[in-house]
Amino acid sequence: MATAPLIHARCSYSSRISNFINKSGSQQSPVASSSSHASPSSSSSSSSSSASNSGFNFPSGTNSGQRHQGLRAQAMSATTNGKSISSMGNSRNEPDHLLVLVHGILASTADWTYAEAELKRRLGKNFLIFVSSSNTYTKTFTGIDGAGKRLADEVLQVVRKTESLKRISFLAHSLGGLFARYAISVLYSCDTYNRDQPDDLAHNTEGNSQSTSFSKGGMIAGLEPINFITLATPHLGVRGKRQLPFLLGVPILEKLAAPMAPLFVGRTGSQLFLTDGKPNRPPLLLRMASDCEDGKFLSALGAFKCRIIYANVSYDHMVGWRTSSIRREMELSKPPRQSLDGYKHVVDVEYCPPVPSDGPQFSQEAMKAKEEAQNAPGTQKTVEYHEIIEEEVIQGLQQLGWRKVDVSFHSSFWPFFAHNNIHVKNEWLHNAGIGVISHVADSLRQQEASSILTASL
Numbered sequence: 001m002a003t004a005p006l007i008h009a010r011c012s013y014s015s016r017i018s019n020f021i022n023k024s025g026s027q028q029s030p031v032a033s034s035s036s037h038a039s040p041s042s043s044s045s046s047s048s049s050s051a052s053n054s055g056f057n058f059p060s061g062t063n064s065g066q067r068h069q070g071l072r073a074q075a076m077s078a079t080t081n082g083k084s085i086s087s088m089g090n091s092r093n094e095p096d097h098l099l100v101l102v103h104g105i106l107a108s109t110a111d112w113t114y115a116e117a118e119l120k121r122r123l124g125k126n127f128l129i130f131v132s133s134s135n136t137y138t139k140t141f142t143g144i145d146g147a148g149k150r151l152a153d154e155v156l157q158v159v160r161k162t163e164s165l166k167r168i169s170f171l172a173h174s175l176g177g178l179f180a181r182y183a184i185s186v187l188y189s190c191d192t193y194n195r196d197q198p199d200d201l202a203h204n205t206e207g208n209s210q211s212t213s214f215s216k217g218g219m220i221a222g223l224e225p226i227n228f229i230t231l232a233t234p235h236l237g238v239r240g241k242r243q244l245p246f247l248l249g250v251p252i253l254e255k256l257a258a259p260m261a262p263l264f265v266g267r268t269g270s271q272l273f274l275t276d277g278k279p280n281r282p283p284l285l286l287r288m289a290s291d292c293e294d295g296k297f298l299s300a301l302g303a304f305k306c307r308i309i310y311a312n313v314s315y316d317h318m319v320g321w322r323t324s325s326i327r328r329e330m331e332l333s334k335p336p337r338q339s340l341d342g343y344k345h346v347v348d349v350e351y352c353p354p355v356p357s358d359g360p361q362f363s364q365e366a367m368k369a370k371e372e373a374q375n376a377p378g379t380q381k382t383v384e385y386h387e388i389i390e391e392e393v394i395q396g397l398q399q400l401g402w403r404k405v406d407v408s409f410h411s412s413f414w415p416f417f418a419h420n421n422i423h424v425k426n427e428w429l430h431n432a433g434i435g436v437i438s439h440v441a442d443s444l445r446q447q448e449a450s451s452i453l454t455a456s457l
Helices: 018-025 040-050 065-077 085-089 109-123 137-141 144-161 175-187 251-272 297-302 321-325 364-375 380-397 415-421 431-456
Strands: 097-102 127-131 167-173 224-231 306-312 346-352 402-407
Touching (some): 097 109, 097 144, 097 175, 109 127, 109 167, 127 144, 144 175, 144 251, 167 431, 224 431, 306 321, 306 431, 321 402, 364 380, 415 431
Parallel strands (some): 097 167, 306 402
Antiparallel strands (some): 346 402
């Protein structure tokens, strides 16, 4: 069946961030380390060498506490010429790295109370930690695109008020990860200064005129993008077998969920179930796996030096392991049960290198299946439609390299709180996730050290 590729947009500056270009143009260009590339079949065996990209030394594909201790040691003791990283990066003691925390559905800034305090304690004064408040509670029902635009406006206001900022990172939980992905496409602008960006955006360079080359640089809100981290985010949507675990995998419930979702969670529901828009238009999550007329979604993600996704392997009643880790069903294997040393309930870390692809397609077959899925949600065509779209989303997102961190709360006192444990929504009820926040903090510190050191060379 012939396919029609998604429309690729021209690279242009967003009018919303043009005022920040002059400010960022004077920044010193960091020198990034090179990344290793591997074929899909060798991603596990080659991930150790690939994980060195952007200064990280993550263990990959295996449960290795000994190797993972290297991350903590480097994050805590990184110095150069007797000076700490924080003193090298910021002599005026003003924050130059903005870390944006984004909560999930029906939530508020209170979700980040513990994580915000812990990250402030561990990261130091270089970081300005900002908890987004533009999409609280029922505002999360208005659509991923609407919430993403509000988040982008909010970030711009923070950047405008804080002139010392040079770098930006995002840490998002659940649906907030999709909000953040949309927001960075709004905030994205093409590179306005020369720098070597890690070559971890896969694209074919020989013999394929269909392949699209995405920018390896660029800025977010006029700042240098460093980390994009999500915790239990449904990157593939929630449609399909066990993608919404509280339905218990019961076929009739999963069939009824799609048409009922918009009644309870508005436009966001139809977008998560991939039934939004007209039949001849790709669903939003498919468009967000590419650079299209709606935004340079993939280029914005590719501009970040490091992308990390944390996924609950079990007991998450809201988001399944497959969708939060951007994996196919066949790629899921039995996870380790032993935690990495120093990071309780973090059981595995794997670097997945980019996979060359023509990008996501929206075929005539998918259009027909979408129309049937909208008109008769319980038919076999609905299942076929979801399988088609999910595979296309995976192919789009796999054009980028990802670090995938698997989390298992099977041994915790309340394992069924996994979705809230992973970001410690409440310090008393969900403190099983303290090790996850520690892992996030050390990852941020290690990347910060790498960025400052390379900039000083």
